[in-house]
Amino acid sequence: xxxxxxxxxxxxxFTPAQRLARFAVYLAMVTAIVVSIQTVEVIPEFMLDAPExxxxxxxxxxxxxxxxxxxxxxxxxxxxxxxxxLGTILAVLMAFPVGLMAANNITPSRTLNxxxxxxxxxxxxVNSLVWALLFVAVxxxxxxxxxxAIAFRSIGFVGKLVGEAVEEANxxxxxxxxxxxxxxxxxxxxxxxxxxxxxxxxxxxxxxDINVRESAVLGLVGAGGxxxxxxxxxxxxxxxxxxxxxxxxxxVVIIAEIVVTAIRKRII
Amino acid sequence: MxxxxxxxxxxxxxxxxxxxxxxxxLVVYIVYACSLLDVTWARFMVGLDNxxxxxxxxFPPNFSxxxxxxxxxxxxxxxxxxxxxxxxxxxLPIGLLASRNLMPVWVTWPARMFIALCRSxxxxxxxxxxxxxxxxxxxxGIAALTVASIGFIGKLFAEAIxxxxxKQVEAVRATGAPFMNVITYGVLPQVFGRFMxxxxxxxxxxxxxSTMVGIVGAGGxxxxxxxxxxxxxxxFVCAMLLSIIFLIFVGELIATQVxxxxxxxxxxxxx
Numbered sequence: 019x020x021x022x023x024x025x026x027x028x029x030x031x032f033t034p035a036q037r038l039a040r041f042a043v044y045l046a047m048v049t050a051i052v053v054s055i056q057t058v059e060v061i062p063e064f065m066l067d068a069p070e071x072x073x074x075x076x077x078x079x080x081x082x083x084x085x086x087x088x089x090x091x092x093x094x095x096x097x098x099x100x101x102x103x104l105g106t107i108l109a110v111l112m113a114f115p116v117g118l119m120a121a122n123n124i125t126p127s128r129t130l131n132x133x134x135x136x137x138x139x140x141x142x143x144v145n146s147l148v149w150a151l152l153f154v155a156v157x158x159x160x161x162x163x164x165x166x167a168i169a170f171r172s173i174g175f176v177g178k179l180v181g182e183a184v185e186e187a188n189x190x191x192x193x194x195x196x197x198x199x200x201x202x203x204x205x206x207x208x209x210x211x212x213x214x215x216x217x218x219x220x221x222x223x224x225x226x227d228i229n230v231r232e233s234a235v236l237g238l239v240g241a242g243g244x245x246x247x248x249x250x251x252x253x254x255x256x257x258x259x260x261x262x263x264x265x266x267x268x269x270v271v272i273i274a275e276i277v278v279t280a281i282r283k284r285i286i
Numbered sequence: 287m288x289x290x291x292x293x294x295x296x297x298x299x300x301x302x303x304x305x306x307x308x309x310x311x312l313v314v315y316i317v318y319a320c321s322l323l324d325v326t327w328a329r330f331m332v333g334l335d336n337x338x339x340x341x342x343x344x345f346p347p348n349f350s351x352x353x354x355x356x357x358x359x360x361x362x363x364x365x366x367x368x369x370x371x372x373x374x375x376x377x378l379p380i381g382l383l384a385s386r387n388l389m390p391v392w393v394t395w396p397a398r399m400f401i402a403l404c405r406s407x408x409x410x411x412x413x414x415x416x417x418x419x420x421x422x423x424x425x426x427g428i429a430a431l432t433v434a435s436i437g438f439i440g441k442l443f444a445e446a447i448x449x450x451x452x453k454q455v456e457a458v459r460a461t462g463a464p465f466m467n468v469i470t471y472g473v474l475p476q477v478f479g480r481f482m483x484x485x486x487x488x489x490x491x492x493x494x495x496s497t498m499v500g501i502v503g504a505g506g507x508x509x510x511x512x513x514x515x516x517x518x519x520x521x522f523v524c525a526m527l528l529s530i531i532f533l534i535f536v537g538e539l540i541a542t543q544v545x546x547x548x549x550x551x552x553x554x555x556x557x
Contacts, residue, residue, distance in 0.1 A: 040547060054364040060424055068420050100322060100323055104320070140531070143494075147498050155515065157337075162323065162333070234408060239501065248414075267407070
């Protein structure tokens with residue numbers, strides 16, 4: 019009896035509105051893919067000799083010019099690491115005020131919050147290579163442009179996460195400090211800072227890891243670092259040197275990731 | 287009850303000498319690195335002067351060559367869509383192979399190595415290699431961003447699968463379902479929502495990068511942007527930058543909407 023009633027029901031996981039929304043997304047995706055395939059300019063002939071070209075490339079890359087490392091790569095590699103590190107430090111210095119301005123419990127003004135969020139979003143939506151192009155045009159080629167590009171690109175990322183961490187902070191400690199009459203700066207350093215510290219360090223480490231990768235390509239537009247060595251070697255078709263540079267970048271990226279994972283395990 | 291005796295002259299917050307030493311080390315490093323990178327105040331000031339002139343030449347943005355602009359943006363969009371599609375299609379099986387709770391060690395290890403390899407190079411560097419192999423144009427851009435997508439989605443997808451509840455997998459297995467059915471009915475429903483989240487995020491990220499791979503000749507608006515920069519055609523550069531930022535903004539809005547649709551807490555409703 020009850021069994022029959024149950025069988026007559028149709029159980030569905032989603033509401034009609036949810037299903038409609040999902041269907042719309044699928045339809046949009048398929049349309050986008052079909053339109054892209056039809057309109058993209060791909061020359062199929064280029065694909066035919068791709069294996070040949072690839073083999074040629076590998077042949078030219080071998081043997082890797084290890085002898086080039088001490089005179090052409092090492093210095094640029096160190097410069098890349100300095101660009102990434104200095105850029106991250108600079109980004110943190112600039113991101114802190116903006117992040118605090120974006121957090122509603124520190125800056126209780128919706129207008130200021132929106133301005134800060136707009137700053138953070140615009141920092142993130144400009145690619146680091148574009149930032150590098152801009153700063154090369156302003157400061158001339160070199161590491162200064164690269165450092166500033168890395169810093170400006172990272173403000174959005176660090177600032178957003180700092181702001182979110184501050185907004186999530188437990189208000190008990192803050193109230194206790196305010197109750198004893200602690201000044202504004204003490205509330206920040208003794209109330210908020212210990213609470214956001216774990217999130218902060220993990221964000222900074224994560225961003226540094228990303229910045230090491232990004233600073234390796236900035237040289238392609240003249241903003242210093244190992245990308246310059248890569249660009250020179252490529253323009254001269256010295257593929258064995260290109261291979262050396264790529265190997266060096268690969269090694270640094272892997273080492274950076276290992277270092278970040280190790281530090282993160284110890285402090286967080 | 288525990289009585290707490292308060293010593294006279296107690297300091298509320300003890301000085302943390304390690305932290306102070308850290309701050310000093312940081313300042314020393316900044317000074318050292320600045321000197322090494324030839325970052326000086328004088329250069330900065332000269333730059334500010336330059337910057338004012340530069341910004342003056344950027345405005346008003348020049349949209350008169352909008353055909354080049356529209357063509358470049360359309361190509362960037364196409365690259366982003368196709369690279370995301372290909373990358374997602376490839377990273378589905380690879381992510382599955384890399385998940386340690388469903389696969390034996392000898393399968394996960396090579397899959398993880400492959401994903402790590404895809405992730406370790408910046409898309410622009412990968413694009414250089416593909417430009418040599420596949421020639422100039424959108425195809426190289428698609429290939430380069432596909433590699434980047436595999437590195438990102440493969441990793442996240444593997445992590446998502448590792449976090450699923452194995453109870454459902456066990457239940458499907460207990461009915462004697464073959465492997466593919468275990469995947470489609472036991473695993474996929476649990477990760478699908480998050481997976482759509484990763485996919486939209488990757489589309490967003492590919493859109494950003496597809497505007498850049500053109501710098502090394504891999505199609506999209508990057509080529510035109512770089513060329514305009516080298517010709518000091520700054521008002522056109524400004525027009526392109528504004529368009530790119532607008533496109534990315536719209537892309538981010540759409541991505542947020544899609545994520546909201548798929549990550550909504552799925553209620554079990556009856557009709």
